[in-house]
Amino acid sequence: MTAGDDRAQDSTSERAALVDAAGPRSWRRAFNDLGQGWKQRPLWGYLGWQDIKQRYRRSVLGPLWISISMGVIATAMGILYGALFGEDITTFLPYVATGLLIWNFVSGCILEGSEVFIANEGLIRFLPAPLSLHVYRLVWRQTLFFLHNLVIWGILMIVFPQPLSWTVLLAIPAFVVLVLNGAWIAVLSGIIATRFRDIPPIIASLTQLLFFMTPIVWSYERFRSNPLATYVEINPVLHYVEIIRQPLLGLPIAWHHWYVVGAITVVGCAAALVCMRNYRSRVAYWV
Template identity: 55%
Template sequence: MPVVHAGRTFSRAVEDLRQGFAQRELWGHLGWQDIKQRYRRSVIGPLWITLSMAVTAAGLGVLYATLFDTDIKTFLPYLTVGFIVWNFMLGCMTEGADTFISNEGLIKHLPAPLTVYALRTVWRLALMFLHNLLVYVVVLAIFFPYLVQDGYFLSPGGLPQPGLDWTIINAVPAFVLLALNGTWVALLFGIISTRYRDIPQVIGALTQLLFFMTPIVWPVDLITRKLGTSAGWMVWVAELNPLYHFIQIIRAPLIGSQQSWHHWAVVGGITIVGWALAMLAMRNYRSRVSYWV
């Protein structure tokens, strides 16, 4: 009969998770301090987050709207929200992989659950997400009359969109779901990266490819308009990209775009599988992280 190590039990992993969420004052304070420290002695402080996002969205919005021959009035909100959500997901993957490595000093000297450090990372990224939402508010205020129109187009000849309505509130549970996924990503990638230090570099390289493969700066219906029926395989490439579904459950309600239940179904399935893998990693390797870092 196989012997199970006393420290390798799901009950210990669940307890680490429970205590981590319970210590919200600790990870909340650490995450906020990260933002303050990053912009220490800066004149406008964290508003640099908002300003950099605004410049990026405006510059690339005008560029790609011209290249794709789309209407800037509806395309810029589409691209802006895509960038905001992408930045959050990118942070969960890249900074999440460094979660325990960057907290080496605290892990060795502070008796806190490992979940605290993952939540610190996600909370910091959530604060940056809220700062970036100010850009969305400004864009929404400028282009609101065009986004509330029933049947507006993201690209000429594309699918008609229903327009902004009360379903905008769906963005709230969508972000909660996104943050929950960001937490298991930080836990799982963080544990793996402490053992194999090449993982953060691999993730950084792959995210550049994923950015261009994900419908962030290009609408899916733009492909069918440009390539016709021969673009079917490219649509499937977008649909098989899990990041697309995470972006769409937030972007669709925020810009009044067509919402589909299958995006939520895919995200829900990934959430279950991701947390199962994270809990398995916590069960087997939680006690080793302090030695690996």
């Protein structure tokens, strides 16, 4: 055996010792999983785009159906609920469409996040890849959906001009925060749902309830005079919707929504990291 072989063997032994010392529950492994998943951006970026293309394979319009279906639903709901509540269609239709745009991203991360590891059972068992890769793929796919649907917002701003100002730029950091929250939701709910298979149906039912409790097809400003408005503030999705919808529609910025979202983001990321540290190594056995 040569000296080079001895050094290589010693290096391998040292790495193995470090891994054993870290153990299955370690912050090093948790952060290494997140880092290795992020480095594989070309892979999960390609897979996320292929997910969309596969869904509309052999379709004439392809991914354009994403925006078309979103536009039809937003228009129908805006006209219907605008007539029911006596709202001005020139302001209410953009209000509903923007709310649906944000809601689709939120609900997609919640619903698909709860099954992100279950749906990738085969890859997790037979492909030596970090768990975070599947989360990045999910969030990237939902981001592509959001960008597709953003075309509807642009069209409505042309048809029904809103008093936009420089605050529209706040939608960019707001969406970055939304993406970060989508990631920790997918990690946390995905790991828990992998262990307890009753969780996804429960999350699906709660998500449907959240839709009606969130001011998407009804005006939050009109409801604020109602005594029950205080309880509406308990709904966390409300704050995520408002930090993006307000700048996109040129509405006054209510900074308390940002404070609530910031607090939830910190707590949620911490909880997801703890869950990742403690149970990441068990997911392959649970799926």
